[in-house]
Every structure is written in C-alpha cells, then in structure tokens.
Amino acid sequence: xxxxxxxxxxxxxxxxxxxxxxxxxxxxxxxxxxxxxxxxxxxxxxxxxxxxxxxxxxxxxxxxxxxxxxxxxxxxxxxxxxxxxxxxxxxxxxxxxxxxxxxxxxxxxxxxxxxxxx
Numbered sequence: 001x002x003x004x005x006x007x008x009x010x011x012x013x014x015x016x017x018x019x020x021x022x023x024x025x026x027x028x029x030x031x032x033x034x035x036x037x038x039x040x041x042x043x044x045x046x047x048x049x050x051x052x053x054x055x056x057x058x059x060x061x062x063x064x065x066x067x068x069x070x071x072x073x074x075x076x077x078x079x080x081x082x083x084x085x086x087x088x089x090x091x092x093x094x095x096x097x098x099x100x101x102x103x104x105x106x107x108x109x110x111x112x113x114x115x116x117x118x
Contacts (some may be wrong), residue, residue: 024048
C-alpha cells in the first residue's frame with residue numbers, strides 16, 4: 001500500500017514539474033530566443049521554471065524512498081505512467097493537441113505496464 005501511494009505521488013509530482021517547466025519556458029521564449037545565454041538566464045529566473053525544478057527535487061526524494069521499499073524492476077516501469085498523465089495534463093492545462101499517434105503510444109504504454117504487473 002505504501003509503495004502504491006509513493007508511486008502515485010511520484011507520478012503526480014513529476015507531471016506537475018513537467019507542466020510548470022513547460023509553462024515557464026513558454027513564457028521565457030516570448031522574451032528570449034533559445035539557445036541563447038539570455039534564454040537560459042531568464043529560465044532560471046522564471047518562478048514557474050524554479051517551481052518545476054523544486055517539484056523535480058521533491059520527486060527525487062520520493063524516488064529514493066520508493067527505491068528503498070520496492071524492487072527497481074517493478075517501480076522503474078511505473079515512470080512510464082507519467083507519459084500518460086503528461087499527455088492529458090498538457091491537453092487540459094497547456095492546450096496541446098491530442099492526436100491518434102499520441103493515443104496509440106499511450107495505449108502501448110498502458111498495455112506494457114499492465115503486463116508487467118500481472
């Protein structure tokens with residue numbers, strides 16, 4: 001039960017971190033063109049990018065605890081579930097399109113994860 005909660009927490013934190021990073025970088029691109037020094041400088045000043053990095057740091061700490069409680073061969077593939085949550089979250093929060101190929105990819109990820117846990 002603890003492992004399942006940690007996996008869910010890891011997925012939520014990773015997804016949130018990715019959304020924040022993308023949102024922050026999108027804002028910075030309006031000011032500076034990548035890959036210039038100004039672009040990277042502005043990225044590290046962006047509160048959204050910094051918050052995204054914070055979420056990644058917390059995700060790493062959760063990952064350490066998760067690794068101490070479960071087999072790597074079981075928990076590592078659960079990271080692939082972040083692809084699913086990012087796909088739908090980026091649609092709802094960032095307005096990114098959902099395409100057939102994206103759904104097909106997510107379906108294959110779900111199928112593979114399902115097989116792993118059988």
